[in-house]
Amino acid sequence: MGITRTPTSLTQSEATRGGIGESTLRPDGTLKVTGEFAYSSDLWHEDMLWGYTLRSTVAHATIASIDTGEALATPGVYAVLTYDDLPTEVKHYGLEIRDTPVLAHGKVRHHGEPVALVAADHPETARRAAAKIRVVYEPLPVITDEASATAPDAVLVHDGREDHHIGHVAHPNIVHRQPILRGDADRAAARADVVVSGEYVFGMQDQAFLGPESGLAVPAEDGGVDLYVATQWLHSDLRQIAPVLGLPERKVRMTLSGVGGAFGGREDLSMQIHGCLLALRTGKPVKIVYNRFESFFGHVHRHPARLWYEHGATRDGKLTHVRCRIVLDGGAYASASPAVVGNAASLSIGPYVVDDVDIEALALYTNNPPCGAMRGFGAVQACFAYEAQMDKVAARLGMDPVEFRQINAMEQGTVMPTGQLVDSPAPVAELLRRVKSRPLPPERQWETTEGADVRALPGGLSNTTHGEGVVRGVGYAVGIKNVGFSEGFDDYSTARVRMQVINGEPVATVHTAMAEVGQGGVTVHAQIARSELGVTQVTILPADTRVGSAGSTSASRQTYMTGGAVKNTCEAVREKVFDLGRRKFGTYHPAWATAELLLEGGRVVTDGGEALAEIADVLEDEVVDLELEFRHRPTQAFDLRTGQGNGHVQYSFAAHRAVVEVDTELGLVKVVELACAQDVGKALNPLSVVGQIQGGTTQGLGVAVMEEIVVDPKTALVRNPSFTDYLIPTILDTPTIPVDVLELADEHAPYGLRGVGEAPTLSSTPAVLAAIRQATGLELNRTPVRPEHLTGS
């Protein structure tokens, strides 16, 4: 059919043993490095059309009229769609709240909102035709911050809200609010010898994944549609797409295409519904690919935030209380804002023991770009602020910042502000000890026998200093992130595993709907199947919706959840194999009935190591094929008044030490080293674990010193939607990242593992900020730090 498939299938060769705990190689690794991997933007179908999205050029306006006549008359154009063309009564979608119109309805609420769609036989024709659509906007006042959002006479971003949060928010421009009250902060404050407060600002970070939003929708003969797309959660997409198309879910068949990174930015829909609508309307396959500029409008960003904190401590360094208020800017649509609020609130004081807290987190509706999921999800913004506070308190007490943290560090048995008991290892003090005890990189590390190596200096190749004005700083931070979906969400993953004999060899086939977004899930699934089933040959099928949901590739959950599901199904398959064996061979050897049985090296063996039969002989022509769901421990919603509740599944912890050189005259920063220590419970693939930690660390560095979407506060227009001005770290900005991995098992999790992906993103940013503060003596209450913040100009 001419569809370019993403080669996520893998069949391991005989020689590969490759069970869990080994750093087996990724099946997609070589293809990606050599440029041969097919991403969703490479999808192609004979006879296909190209879709294009016309987006709003203003942030907040009523749409007086849309004239599509000239666009439709353009030769090569097959369809032009607006809100009025939507086929059913369901015209909105959303992760939790269905507040997002598929196409703007009478109003646009943010810069770059989809207004109309064009399908044409050439991408350029589609784009030019879209430029001929005449949209008349009548400007509305823009809501851009808390003051403008919650003013009594504020324009409502959404009229007539009926979602389940409207009942407990003080203003309709607040999406959700979560307080947490525990102990008595007022009384505890009276015991404090020092009280430190601060206001902090976190800029808007973008996921900046390299593969822009793209996909291909192919109309099917049964009136349904086949959708190939890069996403993070196929089944969540499906649930939102099908009703808008007026199709039952079984008629919308989704297949994961090659995903070029996600980081949360693909949790929400982008081109999915648009592509399907155009395909169904034209009866032809339709491909949509955003370019880099459009991608900045095609997905949600990390919530920018304002945070107020008050910490108290006694002279001997014990925290007495924390009060905080976290205001997240959710932008024009809810996306994941409610869950981000829950995370920000429940993780707001960090990995510390504090019995008396008064916490509030909320997300606003504004006309800024919509914000939602991004690696670290609400915990990132809080960590930036509470870690700055911890340094401030330590300084006031005249204590070492690491020692002060260690005195207050949580551990197994600590009770969270939500009342939840931390019932697995929480080695916070130990992680700090590890990063602190590393030797520091040598002073004046840029000096060589031939002069200064500018690559090792702030400014790098731009040749701004040869050592002049450069001051070193060292900073520490530690963070806490939840793993898995929280607050009572029914979070599960499905895995189908088949075991059969092919050419005399037992082969396992693993089928899940897990989105491989680059995290290495497919590698780990094969490792799990090998370990559990004692086979060397494992085939991983492409992810699609023919199998049950795998949940989202987010919240650091996939190795735990879909990995857990693969393990769980493998175990059931293994039992079936044992049953078959008992039936066939049980009478020949008593161990079949009495011993603990294992599958190892292609055989059924006893725990004493005695081989009972070849798996191939047990199976012969039988195929064992099971599809099972796997759930983590149930969680509870947070009480809406007190925030109490066992809301989280698991916590993960990482600590960083940052070493920076700052050109104090020019305000330029070179991060020299970012050492990390993290507890991962069990490293299923040690190399992937280190990769995740280094990647997360680098993304945290990005928002410390350069990454920010700049939105004009007067117009709410995005000012830098390009990689020319939205800067992400190059390899020259990326420091040495030594990683220290701890493996303290969590007995509640598969293999004792702890989700890895997000925790390193948290503490990286505040560690870099702390180091810059130490070098400059400046307060720096805002991230990212820009040169003018350091020079005062």
Added chain:
Amino acid sequence: MEFLRPASWQEALAAKAEHPSAVPIAGGTDVMVEINFDHRRPDHLLDLNRIGELEEWETGEDTVRLGASVPYSKIMAGLRRELPGLALASHTVASPQIRNRGGVGGNLGTASPAGDAHPALLAGGAAVEAESVRGSRLIPIDDFYTGVKRNALAPDELIRAVHLKKASGPQQFSKVGTRNAMVIAVCAFGIALHPDTRTVRTGIGSAAPTPVRARTAEEFLAAALDEAGLWESRKAVPPAVAKQFAVLVAAAANPIDDVRGTAAYRRHALGVMARRTLGWTWEQYRGHGSEQGSTSCA
């Protein structure tokens, strides 16, 4: 859009005369970005890539004639000694991929105030060799930049080469960006000491509508060096002189606030870069410090 592919320089000049609105394309690292973003939809593209001599340079007794399309990577590798300021500036442009394609002709054609070659060309006292079917002329670099992204070329002219005096003294280039590589300048500064004429020339990038020289600063410094006989004595530049030079460089800029930085920061940074690069060049002139004060890197 028509794609013209002249096989020789003469053909290219003829094509440009016939289609004055044709847009020349050399490395394409500016042109293709403009086209991809649909900022520009020329009727004709005039491909210069078949004209080999544009990628060559000639070194005479005192001067270098640098072909318009010599890529930055070749300038860095082959002209470090003759054109140290331009070689340093070339090294700060973009990434290795872009440096293998882009060159000075394209930078001049675009004439963006943020183009990195400009401060070095201003400081080096370059002249742009422009040619058309009507003939050839040398445009002094001081007259080349006529407005924001505008230059002195006539519609039928192409840039054949850039003429630069071989360095008779130390040169430096420094640029501020908020990333340590692959970054558009927030502001940039070039300086060249010309001991043969006892002059100093400078160039400022990204801090005015066009690339500019800091003439008052140059004159002040030349006079100060002369008065104190420093060209002969090779003694250190008094800190007060360096400081005043920095103040005058900052004053020569006319920056704006934009998404890349504030006007105040740009002025401040120019002062710092002026003081530092003066220090590096003068130390080198005195015989201290390495050739460029920094090690080479890929």
